[in-house]
Amino acid sequence: MKKLLLLFMLCLSFCTGMYAKTIHWLTFIDTTDRNVGEIDKSSRQLLYSRWIDLVNTTLKDNGYSVNIVDIYDSNTSPENCKKIVNSFNCGSEDIIVFYYIGHGTENTGASKYPLMLMGQLDANKFIPLSWVHDTLKNKGARLTVTIGMCCNARQGVAGRITPTFGANYGNTYVSEELSNCIKKMFLNYRGNVLITSASPNESSWACDTTIGPTDYFTFSLLDQFNNELPETSNPTWDSMMESIKEDVYNNVRNNVYIQNKFPGSTQTPIWETHLTSASTPTPTPPDKPNTEDVSDKSDMLNTLSNALAYISSTKVSAKERIVMAEKLEKAFDNNAIVRIVSQDGNLVLHKENISIYLGRIATSRLLENVTVVDATGTTNKISSIRVREIYKKR
Incomplete structure (x- = not known):
């Protein structure tokens, strides 16, 4: 494997002028849980095929290479998360996106953003989502986005919704409108965004769709990028999150299964943005990412x-x-x-x-x-x- 890596690096030396910046995806997904593991496996596949691949395709033309740290199955652990986040390095024009899917619990008295269980039940090892965000944003990247899709509930597929897009068993296509939307969301800002899928004391609910089981928050995020934002003349992270908040809240409140079993249940995503407008970045060589914690x-x-x-x-x-x-x-x-x-x-x-x-x-x-x-x-x-x-x- 080391020989292959060396050969690839020699090959890539030809394109260093084109790829002088990197978008880093740090995804931690608990796919081993007996209750929601299969849902999280599906969510992981949808997250990559319906969002990450499309963002990477668009940003490639703006000089961005891709660094994916894809942690799932038994590799999802507090120790791995802490090690990877602490040792991570990037360049000043890089973009970082952290996305966690798994169980969580309220960070009582410390933060409105949850603690992530990271595939285990020892409360002393739970990872604060706010700590991940603070640590990553201090790495100095152009844009840092931290998303936690988690709660303290253990539930299976809860009801069904009708998606606005069906399963695609052909090749992937990206429209000019979607490409322009991605550029505005990822390249027109500097700063950081912190998002979690539910407010304190709320659960994050799963749903079944024609493209596979996932959760209401992830599905709404994919719907925004694939359908809603491309029709918006001036998309922003705040306007997108307002739409996601409304969609998720209404879907949970209107779900007969959830309301019959857990009357009065709500799910209200919360977020904060610290962003300034910025022009499209010019190529600058980034620091070499630290990948000692990755296979x-x-x-x-x-x-x-x-x-x-x-x-x-x-x-x-x-x-x-x-x-x-x-x-x-x-x-x-x-x-x-x-x-x-x-x-x-x-x-x-x-x-x-x-x-x-x-x-x-x-x-x-x-x-x-x-x-x-x-x-x-x-x-x-x-x-x-x-x-x-x-x-x-x-």
Whole structure:
């Protein structure tokens, strides 16, 4: 694995001028809980395919590489969270987004923002969401967003809602309106945003949708970015959160199952923004992220995703894209297979040999971005990868 990482870093040395800034995603998701683990697994998949992939695709054209710290299953622990947050480093033009999905409890007498259980029940180890936010915002990034989707209740799927978008078993597309919205939300501000999905003494409720089980807050966030904000001329974090607050509150109050079982239940997201207007950033080399707390595979997936994003970018000359593709191919077995999967459900749409695939994306004028979902192989060579392709909606 170390050899692969070294090869990828050599490949990426060709695109340091284009990717001088980084968007860091720190996601901590408790997928092992007996009551809500399956819901959180679905939420994790939706969060990446319906939000993170789309944001990364848009910001790529503004010079941003991607660093994903994806913590789930048994890796979700207070020790891991504390270590990663404390040791994290970034550049002054970087963007940080922290997103927690799991159990939580009120931080009584200390903060209106909750304590995160992080996959265990020892109260002495609970992590304050406010501590994570304060620590990350002091790293000096351009924009820091901290989101905690948690409560102190243990519940399963509670009722059903009709989503405003259905499951997509084809390729992912990003519209010009959505792209412009993402740029305004992530690049037009400096500062920090702290969000939690419920007020003190409230639960965060799960819901079932046509795109899979998730929670009301995450679903509303995805709905905002996929449907509502692209129709807004001047979207802001505060206006978005006002809409999410109203949607989540009304959905819980109107859910017959919840109200019959827990009469009077409410869920009211709370947040605070400390933002100033800013112009689109210019490329500046960031500090190298500290990834000692992340597995080699996570590093490999990040580096591989950034390399494929470069090869598929229409902002790079055809000659440079082909040169990068030829170098990257050396990290794969000759018979390595690329599986292109759908936006939802990970349905395999197509399979290609690595040589054919790299040649295709290096000469494509339609592809916007490629995200690596998973990769397998030996110490020296990769034998297969699964990717999602994102296209510009015409």
